[in-house]
Amino acid sequence: QKEVEQDPGPLSVPEGAIVSLNCTYSNSAFQYFMWYRQYSRKGPELLMYTYSSGNKEDGRFTAQVDKSSKYISLFIRDSQPSDSATYLCAMNKAAGNKLTFGGGTRVLVKP
Amino acid sequence: SAVISQKPSRDICQRGTSLTIQCQVDSQVTMMFWYRQQPGQSLTLIATANQGSEATYESGFVIDKFPISRPNLTFSTLTVSNMSPEDSSIYLCSVVDRAYEQYFGPGTRLTVT
Numbered sequence: 001q002k003e004v005e006q007d008p009g010p011l012s013v014p015e016g017a018i019v020s021l022n023c024t025y026s027n028s029a030f031q032y033f034m035w036y037r038q039y040s041r042k043g044p045e046l047l048m049y050t051y052s053s054g055n056k057e058d059g060r061f062t063a064q065v066d067k068s069s070k071y072i073s074l075f076i077r078d079s080q081p082s083d084s085a086t087y088l089c090a091m092n093k094a095a096g097n098k099l100t101f102g103g104g105t106r107v108l109v110k111p
Numbered sequence: 112s113a114v115i116s117q118k119p120s121r122d123i124c125q126r127g128t129s130l131t132i133q134c135q136v137d138s139q140v141t142m143m144f145w146y147r148q149q150p151g152q153s154l155t156l157i158a159t160a161n162q163g164s165e166a167t168y169e170s171g172f173v174i175d176k177f178p179i180s181r182p183n184l185t186f187s188t189l190t191v192s193n194m195s196p197e198d199s200s201i202y203l204c205s206v207v208d209r210a211y212e213q214y215f216g217p218g219t220r221l222t223v224t
Contacts, residue, residue: 034213041143043203044154046112088153095211096142098169101153 003027006089006102015111019076023089023102031090033065035074038086079109113138113206115216123222124194128196132219134204139184142207160187194223196199
């Protein structure tokens, strides 16, 4: 069993819809959580970085962490075709330490 | 956020040869990592590049195959040695900034024939 599980998708939504992504993890030692967006043939781009249970909002993005359930989510409001990409969750046990990634979810936003 | 560049951006190499990938950061950083992303897969950590000492390798990766140098706080190299087609991947360096956020370079796309 992988330490971090993420549905590979693809997740297809119409433009303007809310995109809901999630990851589950098995190791309670993970304390810091990140979401990255990766376009084809590009490096991952950091979207959100959180370290406590609860919600964190940044523009159209909301990251949610539930450490008791070992479950994290990313919501994208008012989705645009430019949001079409692969979204990767990542986490580590100490700030600035090596990351463990989920497998990534491919998202398609259709105009 | 840190600005990271990698050279080369892509290369096609013959089996049995070696390729050295460079990672340059526009500011001094303490932590620097090298990851591999195989086709259609997620990222797997190869090693932590330590400044002034030997790199720390993850299980399944060895120094003879992936030697790493880190001569200062803004630069690192990863060499992929004695390449085989199974080494065809995207190789990415990452750095951690003062806010402990981790940023990635654009990647080096390697194809081994």
